[in-house]
Amino acid sequence: MGILAALEFKAKVLEVYGNSALVVHQLRDEWETRDSKLIPYHSYIKNLIEQFEEITFHHIPREENQLADALATLSSMFKISQGKDVPLIRIQNRGQPAYCKAIEEEPDGKPWFYDIKCYLKDREYPPGASENDKKTLRRLAMSFFLDGEVLYKRNHDMVLLRCVDAKEAMEIMIRDP
Incomplete structure (x- = not known):
């Protein structure tokens, strides 16, 4: 979806960040795409890639990509009708996460594990x-x-x-x- 959007905006240089190591390595041609169900998707993306002057793929582990994960969750909560405005979502950075250095009590004296x-x-x-x-x-x-x-x-x-x-x-x- 992101690659298609970049093409619609006539982007020529693109950096793609993804949380699937498998997909990123396959698109970099570092790993072979063996799953028969994934081969058509791989071919489709490879055809799209050819339309860019330069495109690079980077792997970001999911735990380091919390903002994208939160946005994906938010986007699934909105039903957007054709021709209507998309609701504005304001994102502010508080500097430090609220859960930083939080330790939960162990009411029974035993750890969670x-x-x-x-x-x-x-x-x-x-x-x-x-x-x-x-x-x-x-x-x-x-x-x-x-x-x-x-x-x-x-x-x-x-x-x-x-x-x-x-x-x-x-x-x-x-x-x-």
């Missing part, structure tokens, strides 16, 4: 867990990795994120402001 860690360590389910709860816990645990007593969550790029409780999070924030 306690059940996942117990399951990975000893294959134990929480007391009173239903079959559905057990199934959900098994599914959640698949994206975590336990190294001794340290629990890590794998993100979509396979980077391991260390899970910490509220006490350790507070210590980290004091140590690394």
